[in-house]
Amino acid sequence: MIGTLRVTKCRGCGADIVFIKSVAGKTIPCNAESISYVQKADGDLKIVTPNGEVISGNIPEDPQKATGIGYISHFATCPAADSFRKARKSDRKKVRE
Numbered sequence: 267m268i269g270t271l272r273v274t275k276c277r278g279c280g281a282d283i284v285f286i287k288s289v290a291g292k293t294i295p296c297n298a299e300s301i302s303y304v305q306k307a308d309g310d311l312k313i314v315t316p317n318g319e320v321i322s323g324n325i326p327e328d329p330q331k332a333t334g335i336g337y338i339s340h341f342a343t344c345p346a347a348d349s350f351r352k353a354r355k356s357d358r359k360k361v362r363e
């Protein structure tokens with residue numbers, strides 16, 4: 267699965283990202299660099315596993331405690347994410363400003 271991921275550049279910030287297809291059928295832009303995570307229901311990060319599952323978790327201080335390897339949703343870290351969100355919102359309905 268990981269072998270089929272193609273690295274591309276974020277249109278917003280130019281970072282390397284990969285698109286991972288979620289089990290729900292959505293394509294999620296993620297940071298190209300994989301991370302070790304600990305799954306946690308109230309974790310700070312949205313992590314997409316290589317299988318396309320979207321989970322919450324944290325990056326453990328001790329890598330030995332990691333429960334898996336995944337990718338962080340790029341929207342969480344992208345400095346241009348706000349402009350994506352605005353663009354998406356105005357697609358659906360007009361926003362009054």
Ligand SMILES: [Zn+2]
Binds near residue numbers: 276280340344347
């Ligand atoms: Zn970006």
